[in-house]
Amino acid sequence: MQLADRFRAYAVAAEAEGSPVYAEWARGVAGDDDVLRVVEAAPEARRQPVLVLATCRWLGASPGPWSRLREWVLGHAAELVAELGRRSVQTNDVRRSAPLSLALARLEGPVALLEVGASAGLCLYPDRVAYEGGGRTWGDVDSTVRVSVDVSGPVGRPVVPEVAWRGGLDLDPLDVLDDDDVAWLETLLPPGPTDRTALLARAVSMARTAPPRLERGDAVDDLARVAALAPPSARLVVVSTGTLVYLPGRRRQQFVDAVRALDAHWVSYERADLLHDVGPVVDPPVTGPDAFAVLALDGEPIALGDAHGTRLTLLHG
Numbered sequence: 001m002q003l004a005d006r007f008r009a010y011a012v013a014a015e016a017e018g019s020p021v022y023a024e025w026a027r028g029v030a031g032d033d034d035v036l037r038v039v040e041a042a043p044e045a046r047r048q049p050v051l052v053l054a055t056c057r058w059l060g061a062s063p064g065p066w067s068r069l070r071e072w073v074l075g076h077a078a079e080l081v082a083e084l085g086r087r088s089v090q091t092n093d094v095r096r097s098a099p100l101s102l103a104l105a106r107l108e109g110p111v112a113l114l115e116v117g118a119s120a121g122l123c124l125y126p127d128r129v130a131y132e133g134g135g136r137t138w139g140d141v142d143s144t145v146r147v148s149v150d151v152s153g154p155v156g157r158p159v160v161p162e163v164a165w166r167g168g169l170d171l172d173p174l175d176v177l178d179d180d181d182v183a184w185l186e187t188l189l190p191p192g193p194t195d196r197t198a199l200l201a202r203a204v205s206m207a208r209t210a211p212p213r214l215e216r217g218d219a220v221d222d223l224a225r226v227a228a229l230a231p232p233s234a235r236l237v238v239v240s241t242g243t244l245v246y247l248p249g250r251r252r253q254q255f256v257d258a259v260r261a262l263d264a265h266w267v268s269y270e271r272a273d274l275l276h277d278v279g280p281v282v283d284p285p286v287t288g289p290d291a292f293a294v295l296a297l298d299g300e301p302i303a304l305g306d307a308h309g310t311r312l313t314l315l316h317g
């Protein structure tokens with residue numbers, strides 16, 4: 001997709017997500033050759049609209065009209081391109097704990113969770129979140145971290161197993177105890193929907209009481225090393241949510257092979273059609289944005305859902 005088209009598509013997504021500022025900015029970038037040229041000076045993998053707009057704000061551009069952002073970008077082009085070279089999309093979306101909890105509920109505990117592409121590790125607490133959806137509540141119902149999920153299909157009575165260990169692997173882990181890292185996580189959220197910012201703040205407070213063990217490393221090359229840190233007394237579960245899209249195609253298969261070489265379960269909530277090793281969903285009950293991602297346990301699809309895990313359709317069988 002051409003860069004301008006990516007920004008145009010992102011404008012539609014930002015509008016739907018309740019961020020008129022980002023929608024206006026993204027439309028503005030898409031239609032402005034001078035600004036597009038600045039973005040094109042950044043490494044190819046760093047030109048994602050959400051990363052570009054977040055980096056502008058990180059460097060001081062405040063939400064406002066497109067004309068003001070345009071002037072800001074043209075006046076700070078070198079600084080912006082340099083910072084884009086150092087940053088990547090690390091949005092840590094606690095809402096994805098909901099699909100994760102439903103997959104884990106099919107397993108016996110205690111489990112040792114190892115999240116690949118963990119960012120700050122905020123999805124490593126599926127047992128400490130209160131969930132509500134499909135007429136049910138589950139998880140830690142007294143938790144301050146509350147997630148609503150629009151779920152249809154056979155929810156049953158999910159019981160999230162005990163989590164005995166929380167580990168993560170990331171190329172560039174963020175530290176929940178570091179205020180700068182938390183500020184970057186906040187900046188990665190589009191301005192507008194304040195509920196996401198509030199959820200992030202509550203999840204950070206909770207994680208700060210028992211920070212996860214995060215290791216710097218690559219999803220493929222370092223998986224076995226980090227898996228070996230998990231206690232053998234708990235069942236190891238490798239988790240990947242919204243991460244494998246950032247691996248080049250060949251590396252995705254190598255990641256699946258590396259997981260299969262471990263004595264572990266594997267929960268994935270990844271873009272549909274991304275992984276050959278996640279079985280096909282025959283006659284999908286939903287399409288479009290509600291079938292953006294597939295929730296799978298050991299490669300067997302359990303549900304279809306949106307990008308953030310807020311709308312889920314559980315599959316029968």
Ligand SMILES: C[S@@+](CC[C@H](N)C(=O)[O-])C[C@H]1O[C@@H](n2cnc3c(N)ncnc32)[C@H](O)[C@@H]1O
Pocket residue numbers: 088089090091092093094096116117118119120123169170171172173217218219220240241242243246247
């Ligand atoms: C969009 S974030 C997703 C974070 C979290 N899984 C979630 O759903 O909220 C993707 C994360 O994957 C990490 N990442 C990208 N490529 C990676 C790789 N090859 N190995 C390990 N981590 C990687 C990034 O640094 C980033 O923190």
